[in-house]
Amino acid sequence: MNKTMKKKSVKTGLPPGSLIHIGEKKNKDVQIRLFSYTEDNFEEKLIDINKLSQLLPLKSKVHWIEVEGIHDVDIIKNLGEVFGLHPLVLEDILNTDHRPKIENYENYTYIVAKLLLYYKKESEFSTEQESFILGENYIISFSERKTEIYSNVKERIRQGVGHTRKMGADYLLYSLLDVIVDNYFNVLERLSEEIELAEDELISNPSPETIKVLHKFKRQMLYMHKAVWPLREVMGVLERNETTLMKEATSIYIRDLYDHVIQIMETVETLRDILSSMLDMYLSSISNRMNEVMKILTMIATIFIPLTFIVGLYGMNFRYMPELNWPFMYPVVWVIMISIAVLMLSFFKKKKWW
Amino acid sequence: MNKTMKKKSVKTGLPPGSLIHIGEKKNKDVQIRLFSYTEDNFEEKLIDINKLSQLLPLKSKVHWIEVEGIHDVDIIKNLGEVFGLHPLVLEDILNTDHRPKIENYENYTYIVAKLLLYYKKESEFSTEQESFILGENYIISFSERKTEIYSNVKERIRQGVGHTRKMGADYLLYSLLDVIVDNYFNVLERLSEEIELAEDELISNPSPETIKVLHKFKRQMLYMHKAVWPLREVMGVLERNETTLMKEATSIYIRDLYDHVIQIMETVETLRDILSSMLDMYLSSISNRMNEVMKILTMIATIFIPLTFIVGLYGMNFRYMPELNWPFMYPVVWVIMISIAVLMLSFFKKKKWW
């Protein structure tokens, strides 16, 4: 996650539309699963990756082809041929460093979104790219690896709970995007909790580690921003029904999703502002402690330096020093020294140094 | 209030439109009150929460159904069924972490606003979510808890003072929003008073506490901004009369409200700029005091260090040190030391250190 960019240099010089997988290989085997349903029927089967042409024709109401693992270029290529996808779309599916976007083609719409997965231990999150092809009565979803996040949607389809079974492929797309966006809330929730912990820590006990933690949070907010900001536009395009693939009835749900994305953006901005303010607090707390230290040093030094001078004075070995022989000189020197110390302390008191 | 986000994770994985209350349970019992009035008549009654269907049909001119307490999901659900509200609207009413927004549906308009309540003791404010359903001749208002803020509007309806009784449900909506916006002025007034107090404190006696107070004010301004900024758009949509629910006559009042919201936004921005400038002042005042302390330390040390060297010099026990036996050496040393001190002091005077 901490890498700003993934290796793209392997592609330089290749003709446009060359299919090369960019990113980690996160899964061993590619799995393709087909969910077909109408309001009354439901079917689920595992597709043999060597017989993709079996997929056609898609007759019943709605089909969801779920592809888990995208590092096998041949499978993606075959799938592209079966469904007539543009080579540039396939290129984008394989390149996992894309920003979220939406592209309308003649018969289908291509959507890229970013899934954030939060790892509690390292208090870090990673980004996965989710691609969707929305056709007239089907969706193809591409995930980088086997993932559990859509399990609730699957369960609802299997059991016919909620609206999913009653509505078209566009509503299914909404459901999948909804899962991704809801997941942002989870990540943000955990981040904001951690930031609040860091804030309390900062107020009670600021330490040099704090600045590194703030830096880490700032980076995370940057990546969050990068993942969410373009999604706003994606939702806007979907809501405006620019293709006939989105039905009127789903548009109201997309608007709701759009609101959620805006809300996430605002929370990200608020957290960034809070982080800035925390940095100010931290820097001023450093200055304050330095001030504290300086004051103590100055007080000790200021009190004892003159006293040390006095005792040095009467440590001189001159033969002719009348004071040395005066009987009451020793207690008098004590009185002088104590007076000096008291005077100094009252001066500091007046300066409000303690 | 200090939490950036409310717990939403409980919702992950549920089908869209699932009704779950997000937020604190702020009230024991849900109370529903119905105000019905025409210019000549006025009726007020408490509705039995188990017989919500009684509410229909709404015949006379204007009806205000005031719902206090939204944690009882069943009541909201029933109300939604009676008035034919979209499940997503009900979901938003129950989720008290929404940003202000307006949504036009076929027969009604849904509006979310944020009510700020200021607690003088803690000098903190809390946010309550107020939702409104504006129908042809009725308004349903949802408050998080029993609240007194609409009492003036109610009194005006009861006694027929002002325009309220003469105008429609849209004017009633305006009156309720006006109460909410007026309340922002109160909160801002108190905040700006406190900020000015902090500013005076900062000039006369800057302390490490100041930075924490500034941080708190900054956060409050962020939340204020978050509550007010989207309201601008809400007012804009209302003013442009995008639905037939808003009458021409009310539009002039909405414009006035729009101006108030802009004015609040500008004051928030001004206060944020002033807080930034205060932070600069504070940081420079720390630097200045550090400078002060350093100067005193340097002066004391610079004067006494050479003197201590001299007295140490004649404290050496060499057998062959001619000065030790010279009769006038002791007073001569005094003269030398006083000259050094005077020289140093005049050097500092020249440097304008005191």
Next chain:
Amino acid sequence: MNKTMKKKSVKTGLPPGSLIHIGEKKNKDVQIRLFSYTEDNFEEKLIDINKLSQLLPLKSKVHWIEVEGIHDVDIIKNLGEVFGLHPLVLEDILNTDHRPKIENYENYTYIVAKLLLYYKKESEFSTEQESFILGENYIISFSERKTEIYSNVKERIRQGVGHTRKMGADYLLYSLLDVIVDNYFNVLERLSEEIELAEDELISNPSPETIKVLHKFKRQMLYMHKAVWPLREVMGVLERNETTLMKEATSIYIRDLYDHVIQIMETVETLRDILSSMLDMYLSSISNRMNEVMKILTMIATIFIPLTFIVGLYGMNFRYMPELNWPFMYPVVWVIMISIAVLMLSFFKKKKWW
């Protein structure tokens, strides 16, 4: 002026359009003066505030009703009734904390502007609210107190100098706004002079007072910005002739005024940038002086601390210390100490510390 907001809380809960004066009572008596003129005639009279209905009908070409003092709510209310002004307009006239704005009503246009008055002694400025009602052939101007700023316009009307007498009420409105905008130039001129003085002071002799002065200037720029920025929009609306009240011929003058407002805005922005840059300079000059002080302390300490160690060394009272009895040891110690001092000084010289 230094208050960000005026007390508005007195209004909370009142029905919209309730007339309450918000702001200081700046004048004892309200004075209303009527100027009526055509190209050939001119008449000026004081209106009895109890017989406002006398004002109608307004027959001859142009009428200027100048109201000085707005704290007497009854007078404003009567005037509103005579001229058929909307209650919200009257409310805005009485509330002196409004931002500049323009509102078109059926028969008249309502304009709010801010007059800045600069007080040289305190080097502070105060804001007065000027409201204007532009009707078909009349203007009503509302000032917070008796003011001299329009005296030139009046004189030109009285003596028939310039275009004023030849043109309509819209040109008169332009003339009055022109006075207000010209006044901004005066205030800016004085502020920029003071800022340049502060800049010279900052370069020659930076002191802790400087930061407070910079803070004051920043606040003043904020208020200036707040007063001028919305005026841009006001001018834009006037120039676009959105009502029939503004004649084509006056539009060219309004465009000129628009340019002036833009110019003022840019100068305000430039001054804010200069103030930021001055703050940077100040902070770095503090750091530099601290550096200076540290260097002196370090040099003195570094030179004398080893010397003091040496003289302490031979002040020890061990019975068996061979050096104490060597005849040339005392001068040798002097040579050693002087060598150390010279070495140190040349080290500092190399480090460019002096």
Next chain:
Amino acid sequence: MNKTMKKKSVKTGLPPGSLIHIGEKKNKDVQIRLFSYTEDNFEEKLIDINKLSQLLPLKSKVHWIEVEGIHDVDIIKNLGEVFGLHPLVLEDILNTDHRPKIENYENYTYIVAKLLLYYKKESEFSTEQESFILGENYIISFSERKTEIYSNVKERIRQGVGHTRKMGADYLLYSLLDVIVDNYFNVLERLSEEIELAEDELISNPSPETIKVLHKFKRQMLYMHKAVWPLREVMGVLERNETTLMKEATSIYIRDLYDHVIQIMETVETLRDILSSMLDMYLSSISNRMNEVMKILTMIATIFIPLTFIVGLYGMNFRYMPELNWPFMYPVVWVIMISIAVLMLSFFKKKKWW
């Protein structure tokens, strides 16, 4: 140049369109020169400032009336009457503190631009205001003083080099504006050279002077921005051919000029960013040096303070101090002290202090 504003207060209270010269009187005598040319003919003559009506009628193809010096209000007024210029245009020509702008009137277009003149000695630039009136077949140019910058354009006209003689007054306007914009490149080139010098200086030898130089550059960039930014809009209006005065053929040249202005803006922004970054570098270099100084002080003090304590210890005069009589105590003390010093130094080594 260093003044943010020129004195405008002399104008307060005068009727709009009053002609008063604002700015320095930069020239002794006003000179008016007429260039008339077709593709084949060319004529150049000095105009008697008392017989301006001689200028009309303008028959042959293109005329350029060059006015050098604008402090003589009467001449400008007469010229305005001869060519039927609006009083507000004349007022703007005389007020040399205007921002660049373009105004379309019925028969002519009025353009204001800022000429920057760079003085190498003071490394400062000054601003001159250039005004242009573009008519059907003539241009009137107003310069604040006698200037050489148009000499190349004149030479091209005189000798019939380039397109100028073949094209209309609009192309002449382009040629003059091109000279002004090219001059910005010169000024920017010198400024960027100086900034790069300052940058090298900053890296090799940062001094308190640096911050003042940075402050000066920042101001210059502000003025540059102020002069160039509105020119963008001027070029845009010219390019869009909003008047019939600009021919299609010239539009392509104006687009080129527009590109240049954008390029200048971007370079100004880049330089401002570089200046900010330089300030950061400077501030951190101060902190670093302070750190350096502190470390040296701390090392010296930390090594010698314990040693001085030890030698003081054995300088005490107690009658019963067994160590004083031990024969090997003196060398033992030396060993102890050297060990302490070595230990300290290795500690600092570990801390990477030297």
Next chain:
Amino acid sequence: MNKTMKKKSVKTGLPPGSLIHIGEKKNKDVQIRLFSYTEDNFEEKLIDINKLSQLLPLKSKVHWIEVEGIHDVDIIKNLGEVFGLHPLVLEDILNTDHRPKIENYENYTYIVAKLLLYYKKESEFSTEQESFILGENYIISFSERKTEIYSNVKERIRQGVGHTRKMGADYLLYSLLDVIVDNYFNVLERLSEEIELAEDELISNPSPETIKVLHKFKRQMLYMHKAVWPLREVMGVLERNETTLMKEATSIYIRDLYDHVIQIMETVETLRDILSSMLDMYLSSISNRMNEVMKILTMIATIFIPLTFIVGLYGMNFRYMPELNWPFMYPVVWVIMISIAVLMLSFFKKKKWW
């Protein structure tokens, strides 16, 4: 590269459209190469720079005239005459300091782009200007020097791989721009790697060198921004098919390129934000280390200064000092001194200084 501007002052005063080469002479000889191809045929030849008129007429499907080296003004001029290019276009080709732009002329489109070349040794990059003329069935490309970057495109044309041979000149333009944009990814990849290295370095071992490295990165990001930002607009114009030169079929590829440019912009912005955050981290790490140093100094001084005072006290030579003769005074003094040291240390412990 480190120069913000190239010398343009040589052009001041010349008539518009004067052809002068601005920039380094990066190549000895100018080489012009012609690639002509249809789907079935392919021809490649070197053109004699003295017989440029041979180039016409261009019959077969697509022609690519590749010009390497632009310092020979005559060749460019001849080429311009042969293809009927506007003098301003030729001027822009020769001026290598242009920002990326697109200009539509009647028969051709002119495009400027910036090629970034990264030099690993100096970890610096240089900018080359690439100009393209897109005609009905030809492209002319102008490079500043002999370059290898298009070799892949050439190979694909020669061998008929990919779509290039099947499509028109517009697709060839896309292929060339694609090479340039892909190259940005390479440069960004290396820069982001280096920035991450610097970040690790900053966290583990911050040094004064760091700030200079950050400054260098910031400058590079500024130049990157300057090269890429205007390209966004170029792509936008190409995508919107504003001329008939761009075919519908290529538009989808241009959209892909547009996405890449946006992605580069966002990465540049992210890196700039990270650099800012790194600067904050660095500054706070300086402050922290200063704090560290101060604490050690203060602890040593605070412990030993009082002890040194005590030993000085009993080094005084008064004849009447009773303590000096008490037999157990010496060990008692030791006890007192140790107690003071322990007390001090526990005080520091409480303050969490170690």
